[in-house]
Amino acid sequence: xxxxxxxxxxxxxxxxxxxxxxxxxxxxxxxxxxxxxxxxxxxxxxxxxxxxxxxxxxxxxxxxxxxxxxxxxxxxxxxxxxxxxxxxxxxxxxxxxxxxxxxxxxxxxxxxxxxxxxxxxxxxxxxxxxxxxxxxxxxxxxxxxxxxxxxxxxxxxxxxxxxxxxxxxxxxxxxxxxxxxxxxxxxxxxxxxxxxxxxxxxxxxxxxxxxxxxxxxxxxxxxxxxxxxxxxxxxxxxxxxxxxxxxxxxxxxxxxxxxxxxxxxxxxxxxxxxxxxxxxxxxxxxxxxxxxxxxxxxxxxxxxxxxxxxxxxxxxxxxxxxxxxxxxxxxxxxxxxxxxxxxxxxxxxxxxxxxxxxxxxxxxxxxxxxxxxxxxxxxxxxxxxxxxxxxxxxxxxxxxxxxxxxxxxxxxxxxxxxxxxxxxxxxxxxxxxxxxxxxxxxxx
Amino acid sequence: xxxxxxxxxxxxxxxxxxxxxxxxxxxxxxxxxxxxxxxxxxxxxxxxxxxxxxxxxxxxxxxxxxxxxxxxxxxxxxxxxxxxxxxxxxxxxxxxxxxxxxxxxxxxxxxxxxxxxxxxxxxxxxxxxxxxxxxxxxxxxxxxxxxxxxxxxxxxxxxxxxxxxxxxxxxxxxxxxxxxxxxxxxxxxxxxxxxxxxxxxxxxxxxxxxxxxxxxxxxxxxxxxxxxxxxxxxxxxxxxxxxxxxxxxxxxxxxxxxxxxxxxxxxxxxxxxxxxxxxxxxxxxxxxxxxxxxxxxxxxxxxxxxxxxxxxxxxxxxxxxxxxxxxxxxxxxxxxxxxxxxxxxxxxxxxxxxxxxxxxxxxxxxxxxxxxxxxxxxxxxxxxxxxxxxxxxxxxxxxxxxxxxxxxxxxxxxxxxxxxxxxxxxxxxxxxxxxxxxxxxxxxxxxxxxxxxxxxxxxx
Numbered sequence: 079x080x081x082x083x084x085x086x087x088x089x090x091x092x093x094x095x096x097x098x099x100x101x102x103x104x105x106x107x108x109x110x111x112x113x114x115x116x117x118x119x120x121x122x123x124x125x126x127x128x129x130x131x132x133x134x135x136x137x138x139x140x141x142x143x144x145x146x147x148x149x150x151x152x153x154x155x156x157x158x159x160x161x162x163x164x165x166x167x168x169x170x171x172x173x174x175x176x177x178x179x180x181x182x183x184x185x186x187x188x189x190x191x192x193x194x195x196x197x198x199x200x201x202x203x204x205x206x207x208x209x210x211x212x213x214x215x216x217x218x219x220x221x222x223x224x225x226x227x228x229x230x231x232x233x234x235x236x237x238x239x240x241x242x243x244x245x246x247x248x249x250x251x252x253x254x255x256x257x258x259x260x261x262x263x264x265x266x267x268x269x270x271x272x273x274x275x276x277x278x279x280x281x282x283x284x285x286x287x288x289x290x291x292x293x294x295x296x297x298x299x300x301x302x303x304x305x306x307x308x309x310x311x312x313x314x315x316x317x318x319x320x321x322x323x324x325x326x327x328x329x330x331x332x333x334x335x336x337x338x339x340x341x342x343x344x345x346x347x348x349x350x351x352x353x354x355x356x357x358x359x360x361x362x363x364x365x366x367x368x369x370x371x372x373x374x375x376x377x378x379x380x381x382x383x384x385x386x387x388x389x390x391x392x393x394x395x396x397x398x399x400x401x402x403x404x405x406x407x408x409x410x411x412x413x414x415x416x417x418x419x420x421x422x423x424x425x426x427x428x429x430x431x432x433x434x435x436x437x438x439x440x441x442x443x444x445x446x447x448x449x450x451x452x453x454x455x456x457x458x459x460x461x462x463x464x465x466x467x468x469x470x471x472x473x474x475x476x477x478x479x480x481x482x483x484x485x486x487x488x489x490x491x492x493x494x495x496x497x498x499x500x501x502x503x504x505x506x507x508x509x510x511x512x513x514x515x516x517x518x519x520x521x522x
Numbered sequence: 523x524x525x526x527x528x529x530x531x532x533x534x535x536x537x538x539x540x541x542x543x544x545x546x547x548x549x550x551x552x553x554x555x556x557x558x559x560x561x562x563x564x565x566x567x568x569x570x571x572x573x574x575x576x577x578x579x580x581x582x583x584x585x586x587x588x589x590x591x592x593x594x595x596x597x598x599x600x601x602x603x604x605x606x607x608x609x610x611x612x613x614x615x616x617x618x619x620x621x622x623x624x625x626x627x628x629x630x631x632x633x634x635x636x637x638x639x640x641x642x643x644x645x646x647x648x649x650x651x652x653x654x655x656x657x658x659x660x661x662x663x664x665x666x667x668x669x670x671x672x673x674x675x676x677x678x679x680x681x682x683x684x685x686x687x688x689x690x691x692x693x694x695x696x697x698x699x700x701x702x703x704x705x706x707x708x709x710x711x712x713x714x715x716x717x718x719x720x721x722x723x724x725x726x727x728x729x730x731x732x733x734x735x736x737x738x739x740x741x742x743x744x745x746x747x748x749x750x751x752x753x754x755x756x757x758x759x760x761x762x763x764x765x766x767x768x769x770x771x772x773x774x775x776x777x778x779x780x781x782x783x784x785x786x787x788x789x790x791x792x793x794x795x796x797x798x799x800x801x802x803x804x805x806x807x808x809x810x811x812x813x814x815x816x817x818x819x820x821x822x823x824x825x826x827x828x829x830x831x832x833x834x835x836x837x838x839x840x841x842x843x844x845x846x847x848x849x850x851x852x853x854x855x856x857x858x859x860x861x862x863x864x865x866x867x868x869x870x871x872x873x874x875x876x877x878x879x880x881x882x883x884x885x886x887x888x889x890x891x892x893x894x895x896x897x898x899x900x901x902x903x904x905x906x907x908x909x910x911x912x913x914x915x916x917x918x919x920x921x922x923x924x925x926x927x928x929x930x931x932x933x934x935x936x937x938x939x940x941x942x943x944x945x946x947x948x949x950x951x952x953x954x955x956x957x958x959x960x961x962x963x964x965x966x967x968x969x970x971x972x973x974x975x976x977x978x979x980x981x982x
Contacts, residue, residue, distance in 0.1 A: 106569060106591070106593045107593065107609070107613060108591075108592050108593045108605075108606040108607070108609040108610040108613065109564075109590050109591075109592070109593075109609060109610030109611065109612065109613030109614045109617075110590060110591075110593070110613065110617075111562075111588055111589065111590050111591075111618065112569055112572075112573070112591060112593065113573070114569050114573060115569055115570040115573040115574070116568045116569050116570025116571070116573070117568075117570070118568075118570055119570045119573065119574070137629070138546050138629050138664035138665040139539060139542050139544060139545060139546050139664070139668070139867070140545050140546030140547075140548070140549070140571070140574065140629075140664050141546075141574075142539070142542065143542050143544070143545035143546065144545065144574035144575075144577070144578060145574075146541070146542075146918070161540060161541060162539075162540065162541050162542060163538065163539070163540055164538075164539045164542060165537060165538065165539075166538070166539035166542065167665055168665050168666065169663075169665055169666055171665070172629075172633060172665050178537070179537040180537075182537045182538070183537050183538040186533075186535055186537075186538050187538065190529070190533070202567070202568055202599070202628075202629060202630040202633075203629040203630060203633050203664075203665065206599065206630070206633045206634065207633065232568075232599075233567075233568030233569070233570040233571070233594075233630070234567075234568045234594040234595060234596060234598065234599045234630060235595075235596050236595075236596075237569065238570075451586060451588060451739075451741070452617070452618060452741060455739050470577050470580060470581065471573075471576055471577060471580055471586075471587075473580075473584075474580055474583075474584055474585050474586040474587075475586045475739055477735065478585075478586060478733070478735065478736070478737075478738070478739040478740075479737065479738065479739050480735075480737040518735070519735050519736060519737035
């Protein structure tokens with residue numbers, strides 16, 4: 079039984095058998111059980127980790143309730159971002175407008191929490207009723223002296239990916255608003271890491287050991303003032319292609335800051351992320367330090383990985399994650415521990431991403447864009463995968479199928495980035511792939 | 523210093539909710555729809571809504587939760603979502619093959635004025651709904667009421683779209699379930715069976731969101747109320763609806779549509795509410811109460827008696843939904859505990875009135891609030907004024923519990939950080955035992971943890 083929705087055939091392909099190019103960047107079909115979310119969701123997850131800002135959701139209660147402290151983005155300082163603030167609009171505002179409500183909510187919140195800045199997310203309905211959110215924000219900024227930034231995020235205006243762009247636009251309103259124009263030598267902004275399970279702390283440590291100065295981390299463990307000064311960095315390093323390359327592009331255009339695309343998953347990509355920075359600054363000293371760091375870390379790591387590689391040899395994995403760049407790194411990282419990728423897909427990948435995935439994959443690997451549970455289930459079964467790597471909605475499906483599972487999304491509990499993360503990743507894959515619980519359900 | 527952002531001084535907030543004790547309608551409609559066998563819930567709105575509701579339910583149940591979306595675009599929000607819903611119905615029946623689709627609206631589709639009745643009629647007329655398949659629907663504007671309202675609206679939608687009267691009554695009674703866990707619905711079925719009551723329970727999420735691990739993924743697990751039973755609910759001789767906020771509307775509608783007399787009672791939480799529930803069932807179904815149930819009641823009362831010294835005078839703060847809070851407060855009073863603070867984001871004047879009558883004669887200083895401004899921030903501020911010995915509510919209470927070092931019993935929706943609610947009921951006398959056991963465990967663990975070595979007791 080093959081159940082690929084009509085109109086989706088081109089969003090699934092098998093390397094070696096199918097000749098068509100994978101179609102992507104499409105909105106989901108009406109009626110599909112899509113794993114995707116909306117514009118609001120995209121903007122919210124990107125901006126959420128800025129921990130000394132106020133995040134006020136202007137809309138009915140749901141949008142705020144569902145995004146209340148859902149992301150494991152750690153802050154080493156303030157925790158205001160983990161509270162849930164909503165204008166909680168009712169029928170009255172839907173009819174008469176919500177501008178007054180928004181204004182008084184902002185005034186009350188700013189007085190109470192004294193944040194460094196405030197983000198106001200305007201949701202589906204606010205856009206429809208025509209609230210002039212922008213002008214309310216401007217007025218409040220004038221009245222309170224606290225910058226209030228509009229995040230135009232009506233859910234229907236696209237996919238989660240469009241929400242990333244909206245978030246980047248909001249961030250650009252902060253970038254360059256503090257400090258001189260002068261560029262700080264040997265300095266970088268770390269863009270697109272969200273400090274899940276404290277991963278950013280590892281990265282920060284690596285770069286600082288190389289003698290690189292970090293101006294801002296955007297947005298993991300993010301702070302408003304650091305973002306304001308981020309235009310002073312000499313280089314932007316950008317992870318997570320989907321969410322934040324747009325910010326880097328805008329910063330390049332406006333402040334001539336070049337950028338490097340990096341990934342921190344797996345030994346290969348992590349090491350490249352260090353070497354490429356040293357190369358960019360053309361500094362032998364930095365390179366020496368990077369080489370030394372990689373040597374130390376890898377010589378410590380490799381023997382430890384050996385055990386997992388042996389144990390996991392021949393296991394097969396299916397990958398379905400949000401961002402494509404992550405999927406690409408995962409293929410490599412899995413290969414390093416002896417696991418073959420048989421299905422790989424993302425919610426938001428573009429043509430270029432899928433081409434990279436295809437080139438990296440073995441013959442017979444299935445590539446898929448914006449899949450749904452039924453389709454994913456069939457792909458996983460057809461390829462006899464042992465493990466699924468995905469997010470919150472995929473976990474219970476994997477388990478029901480008797481498959482191991484690794485959360486590579488918001489619900490990861492261990493750092494998966496960097497060298498330490500690679501070992502955690504191997505441990506996690508091993509633990510789930512080898513779990514004795516599956517003996518009770520394996521279908522012979 | 524984690525999350526210590528709540529201040530003691532209560533400032534009147536005019537237009538702001540901090541840390542809500544509720545969420546929006548559609549998630550309730552989605553949950554209720556899962557209680558129909560072979561049903562695919564459908565969210566008529568942006569993709570994000572559907573994704574959030576599925577995520578919330580998945581996190582609560584640790585189960586796959588399936589639902590489709592109309593995937594609104596900029597175009598649909600200008601020209602209306604009719605085309606999306608028609609296409610969705612077509613796609614869903616072709617690919618996912620459910621027996622029934624349960625559509626709920628969102629703030630978006632409500633505000634642009636999509637008329638679900640008209641769209642579903644049109645789908646029917648255009649042959650988009652295959653023979654023997656059903657599409658039911660309800661309106662769930664997120665800016666009115668709360669998640670409980672959405673649940674209630676979908677249950678009413680089942681009545682409105684499916685129930686029929688053939689004119690010949692049968693011997694069964696309808697049990698319309700409020701928003702409770704699958705374990706509770708299973709418990710209600712056990713009780714009804716013990717009493718020899720022929721019944722139709724709806725909705726019924728047992729064996730849907732607590733499905734066993736089998737090595738296969740069932741898009742439609744074996745549980746859920748069967749469609750023919752929902753249709754025949756109009757012929758049943760009476761209705762017992764438990765949980766007023768979630769079910770009274772459906773029971774009333776069924777009475778108007780098919781002349782099925784009904785009684786609305788509280789969720790059977792604790793001794794007295796379960797007494798009322800059992801008595802009502804016995805009356806409506808014309809069955810007697812078996813000794814086994816009387817013995818269960820006796821065991822609950824016995825445990826309260828045995829452990830009373832650990833319970834009396836304990837101050838409790840609760841938050842959640844009115845249907846749970848009212849009988850729970852009553853149960854706490856019966857155990858000589860003091861429900862001093864209660865908040866619910868779900869509106870409805872009745873809650874205040876019921877709690878006033880129930881609590882104030884015994885605890886004049888008790889504070890309660892629901893609807894506008896009743897959020898967990900307020901609850902936390904009350905607790906800061908004078909502390910409590912126990913906090914009861916959904917997972918979001920953990921911030922308060924940690925900040926105040928207060929024992930915390932997880933009950934309600936959502937529970938994102940513990941398991942068990944799917945499997946162990948809190949309804950009925952047996953459910954009362956479970957609540958009591960948990961409360962005692964929490965209170966005594968704290969006593970053990972904080973006792974000095976000389977006071978540390980072996981026998982408690």
